[in-house]
Amino acid sequence: MLIFRQLFDQQSSTYTYLLADGGTREAVLVDPVFEQARRDAALLDELGLHLLYTIDTHVHADHVTGAWMLKQRTGSQIAISAASDAQGADRYLKHGDTIAFGARHLEVRATPGHTSGCISLVLDDQSMAFTGDCLLIRGTGRTDFQQGNPHALFRAVHEQIFSLPETCLLYPAHDYRGLTVTSVAEERRFNPRLGGELCEDDFAGYMTNLGLAHPRQIDVAVPANMKCGVAPGDPSKKPEPDWAPLxxxxxxxxxxxxxxxxxxxxxxxxxxxxxxxxxxxxxxxxxxxxxxxxxxxxxxxxxxxxxxxxxxxxxxxxxxxxxxxxxxxxxxxxxxxxxxxxxxxxxxxxxxxxxxx
Structure with missing residues (x-):
């Protein structure tokens, strides 16, 4: 039995995904958020799960990863793309690698374009995939910073995500409208940026003219995430209470x-x-x-x-x-x-x- 939970951080509109093997209780967390590490650790404890890996789909610009914090709490290993150039990970992932948890595994697919080090993760039976900021629900990640490239992103989506079965459920790293899941069939047909009959040049023109402001947390998030979330130095982070064993x-x-x-x-x-x-x-x-x-x-x-x-x-x-x-x-x-x-x-x-x- 697969244990699956979709968790949400309201401040950054980030989805974190918990997957675990119901038999061995081994688990992985995809795209954890620093401020939610306490929440995630509590869920792991309540469900009796052993966290093997935290996996970041890319170096995030809008929040600090919870990878380092969860490693301190649970002993989990940190995994991220080798192309990200991030320092401090325990495992650097390449296209075609697999990440096992119990009898299940995730397949790593390189999907650059939002950043040069983006990956997507496909469950072993191809029933679900985790697309990070590469493909969003009726959208895509932006391509105007962190070595972004609209041509690379278009090709990555078509070759690595749209090649999955039509029924494969797609789970993004973010959604700003409260949407939770889509599918390969839906995005192939309805994605307004690169679905239907839209070509690579159409997509590049669309992305070049978005005119978006930079993420508010980019100056804090990117340096911290290049170190896998080590010591963000945010004074707003409250220490653990020490007046009793809570x-x-x-x-x-x-x-x-x-x-x-x-x-x-x-x-x-x-x-x-x-x-x-x-x-x-x-x-x-x-x-x-x-x-x-x-x-x-x-x-x-x-x-x-x-x-x-x-x-x-x-x-x-x-x-x-x-x-x-x-x-x-x-x-x-x-x-x-x-x-x-x-x-x-x-x-x-x-x-x-x-x-x-």
């Missing part, structure tokens, strides 16, 4: 485990977001937990101090997860959800006040 979930929530919390009750503030009858009910409550129901939390957040980190708790962990979002919006940074809530707390025999037997 777990980051794919849903975007920091969670804390009951054992650590029980051992450090005096070093945190516990906010119980259940209703009063639950707080006083048979599940009991954690000692010194302050009751502020979820519906009142946004208004009463000013009652909570900043001197200690905050742990939110509810019956099963759902409402308290939302409480962490509310508290962060209110300006609190050191906030975590009690994983499993009071149900897990009681099941593990943790200390309670006012609880029934």
């Amino acid at each position: 777990t980051y979930t794919f849903a975007g929530i920091w969670e804390i485990h009951p054992q650590w919390l029980e051992e450090h009750l005096q070093s945190v503030q516990i906010i119980d977001v259940r209703e009063r009858d639950e707080y006083d009910g048979p599940l009991g409550r954690i000692p010194e937990a302050k009751l502020i129901s979820l519906g009142e939390l946004a208004v009463r957040a000013k009652e909570i101090g900043n001197e200690r980190p905050i742990v939110t708790v509810c019956r099963a962990g759902g409402r308290s997860a939302q409480a962490t979002v509310i508290l962060r919006q209110a300006g609190f940074e050191d906030v975590a959800n009690l994983a499993g809530g009071m149900l897990r707390w009681r099941a593990e025999g943790r200390v309670v006040e006012n609880g029934g037997v």
Whole structure:
């Protein structure tokens, strides 16, 4: 069984693709984004996958790759085209290479034109392909910087992508309209830049006259990506919280485990977001937990101090997860959800006040 996920970074409109072999749990990530490395690592952990490779389809100009960061987190190897001239990769890919994960593999096809080092990746059964910025949904990557060449791009698309089966699904590295997937048959017929009866000269003329502004992040992204994402130096990147051993979930929530919390009750503030009858009910409550129901939390957040980190708790962990979002919006940074809530707390025999037997 193939495990497949299409992930999205809203700021750069970048798609990241996770593929894994369901038997061996070996995985690859295509075009990861630096700011989403924490999210991607959480998904890998939740699905029980072992990341073998991150693969960049080219040196991106609009975001910094997450390849280096994920290597630090997971031990994965970095793969990129040998023609990219990027430094620091573990594997440099050439046309015809294969990247194996379990019993599955991706075939590397050189598709230059957007940049000189662009590649596309074709799944072993040719049911899907990942085209980077070479071919987009009803569009193509631009050809006016990073050794771009419209003639090379036209030929690459026709020879390496349009030669795939018509039913092959095509997944681009970007889409700015919310579109997620296309097919070889669709793009052959409907792509307004190089589909239908359009010839190479038509395409070159079209691309030469686009008149697009340079990507806003190009001065940061390209130098960082030439080093596979090493040390982008962006001061906006927040460090990992270090006040407790927290777990980051794919849903975007920091969670804390009951054992650590029980051992450090005096070093945190516990906010119980259940209703009063639950707080006083048979599940009991954690000692010194302050009751502020979820519906009142946004208004009463000013009652909570900043001197200690905050742990939110509810019956099963759902409402308290939302409480962490509310508290962060209110300006609190050191906030975590009690994983499993009071149900897990009681099941593990943790200390309670006012609880029934």
